Amino acid sequence: MFQEPRLLPWARVLSNVEVGLGRERASADAQARAESALVEVGLDDKRGQWPAVLSGGQKQRVALARALVSRPRVLAFDEPLGALDALTRISMQRLLERVWHDQGVYRDPGDA
Amino acid sequence: MPARVLPAPSDVALAGWKLLLSGELARNIWVSFWRASVGFLIGGGIGFAFGLANGLSQLSSKLTDTTLQMVRNIPHLALIPLVILWFGIDESAKLFLVALGVFFPIYLNTLHGIRTVDPQLIEMGRIYGMTDGELFRRVIFPGALPSIFVGVRFALGIMWLTLIVAETIAASSGLGYMAMQAREFMLIDVVVLSHPDLRLARKARRQRLARAGAADAVLASGLPETLRIEMQEALRFLCPDAEAVDRADFVKQARLSRRDADALLRGLSLTIRGLRKSFGDNEVLRGIDLHIPAGQFVAIVGRSGCGKSTLLRLIAGLRPIDGRHHQLRRGHARRKTSA
Numbered sequence: 049m050f051q052e053p054r055l056l057p058w059a060r061v062l063s064n065v066e067v068g069l070g071r072e073r074a075s076a077d078a079q080a081r082a083e084s085a086l087v088e089v090g091l092d093d094k095r096g097q098w099p100a101v102l103s104g105g106q107k108q109r110v111a112l113a114r115a116l117v118s119r120p121r122v123l124a125f126d127e128p129l130g131a132l133d134a135l136t137r138i139s140m141q142r143l144l145e146r147v148w149h150d151q152g153v154y155r156d157p158g159d160a
Numbered sequence: 161m162p163a164r165v166l167p168a169p170s171d172v173a174l175a176g177w178k179l180l181l182s183g184e185l186a187r188n189i190w191v192s193f194w195r196a197s198v199g200f201l202i203g204g205g206i207g208f209a210f211g212l213a214n215g216l217s218q219l220s221s222k223l224t225d226t227t228l229q230m231v232r233n234i235p236h237l238a239l240i241p242l243v244i245l246w247f248g249i250d251e252s253a254k255l256f257l258v259a260l261g262v263f264f265p266i267y268l269n270t271l272h273g274i275r276t277v278d279p280q281l282i283e284m285g286r287i288y289g290m291t292d293g294e295l296f297r298r299v300i301f302p303g304a305l306p307s308i309f310v311g312v313r314f315a316l317g318i319m320w321l322t323l324i325v326a327e328t329i330a331a332s333s334g335l336g337y338m339a340m341q342a343r344e345f346m347l348i349d350v351v352v353l354s355h356p357d358l359r360l361a362r363k364a365r366r367q368r369l370a371r372a373g374a375a376d377a378v379l380a381s382g383l384p385e386t387l388r389i390e391m392q393e394a395l396r397f398l399c400p401d402a403e404a405v406d407r408a409d410f411v412k413q414a415r416l417s418r419r420d421a422d423a424l425l426r427g428l429s430l431t432i433r434g435l436r437k438s439f440g441d442n443e444v445l446r447g448i449d450l451h452i453p454a455g456q457f458v459a460i461v462g463r464s465g466c467g468k469s470t471l472l473r474l475i476a477g478l479r480p481i482d483g484r485h486h487q488l489r490r491g492h493a494r495r496k497t498s499a
Contacts, residue, residue, distance in 0.1 A: 051469070054284040058302040067298070070289035114288070122430075126472045 049115045049128040053107035055099040061110055062086065062095040068114035085117040086110075088150075089143060105136035109143070116147060184338070192327065192334040195251070196319050199258025204315060207263040208308070211270025215304070216296070228267065236260045237325055254326040261322035262315035269311025273304030287476060430475070437470055444470050 055064045065082040066073055086092045089109040099107055108128060115123060129137045163171065179185035210228065214221040236257060247253035277300050285299045327336025435448040444467040452458050460468050 054280050067288050124472050126469050
């Protein structure tokens with residue numbers, strides 16, 4: 049995950065998450081998986097929105113959903129919360145902690 | 161002001177109305193429109209194709225870009241005598257001039273658009289395993305579209321300019337022809353009626369020239385070099401044995417059974433020895449040693465600009481690593497359940 053959200057501005061939120069599926073993008077359950085990843089970061093109601101209408105924290109959460117959707121075994125975080133305000137950062141840290149517990153992902157973050 | 165110099169707007173409107181009633185205006189507009197569209201499609205299509213090829217392929221760019229940039233500086237209207245020699249005075253000469261005129265704005269802007277797609281998005285696409293085709297379809301092409309449309313807008317202006325000038329030389333129909341006929345018979349009101357688009361086209365041409373100058377400056381200032389080649393080199397450094405990091409290739413090249421490979425990939429650990437990286441004279445990383453066993457949570461802390469992001473980019477394979485005495489291995493380790 050990058051310091052910036054790096055969402056495709058010309059794709060809806062849901063397609064942006066599908067990008068994270070890599071080679072499995074063409075599989076039949078791609079959309080369902082992307083939707084469940086959005087539920088995980090609490091943005092399932094934004095699936096049809098353009099990235100431009102999201103706030104900074106919401107964009108970063110979409111980027112997180114994109115990173116998680118393929119159930120990766122290693123996640124590298126390059127200060128993904130650096131550009132967020134204090135309150136959003138705290139809620140994102142909680143979100144990351146919860147996801148870490150739920151998925152048992154092993155992480156190598158630059159974000160302490 | 162005498163009507164010989166500039167007729168009153170009412171006279172122009174009246175002339176327009178008369179020509180409209182006689183059907184002459186509509187017929188000439190239609191003929192010009194047809195020539196303009198066909199010429200635009202031919203020239204724009206070729207310009208678009210060259211723009212794509214030269215934006216995506218270094219080889220193609222080296223072979224043709226310089227030549228095209230050279231030809232671009234020849235005013236295409238100055239070629240009219242030659243074009244008459246080559247194509248005669250029938251339709252093909254006019255189509256050729258229009259096609260030549262619209263070729264360059266579309267070519268330049270397509271090329272510029274593709275080369276200036278946000279490199280961060282390209283990096284993102286690579287990380288998430290997009291193939292070249294997907295990267296083009298989902299990232300590069302949509303990113304270049306705004307610039308391509310700018311090219312189309314400039315080309316539309318040039319299209320009318322070229323056509324009307326071309327029609328003043330040798331034609332028996334079209335807006336330019338109508339203006340010429342009117343001049344012959346001193347029908348100033350008809351000349352003015354035929355030419356508002358001509359004046360607009362001149363304005364567009366001036367803008368295009370200003371813009372083309374700006375585009376050249378950007379192209380010359382050393383755009384991010386071939387990111388793709390850089391990434392391929394990085395991959396080769398990271399996995400000297402494997403050409404690709406695709407799972408199927410991994411199984412094949414490492415001569416493992418699928419189950420062994422899965423176990424290996426699941427318990428992923430990371431070992432780095434003596435990692436170096438400099439940008440020019442600025443040495444950012446000097447001999448980094450790092451071992452992360454599987455299941456470990458590691459935080460990298462440091463002041464701004466100390467190379468944290470660089471380290472992560474090197475690990476992700478987005479940047480080539482300096483020197484050959486480094487070792488960066490994705491090794492095998494027993495899986496730990498994290499809690």
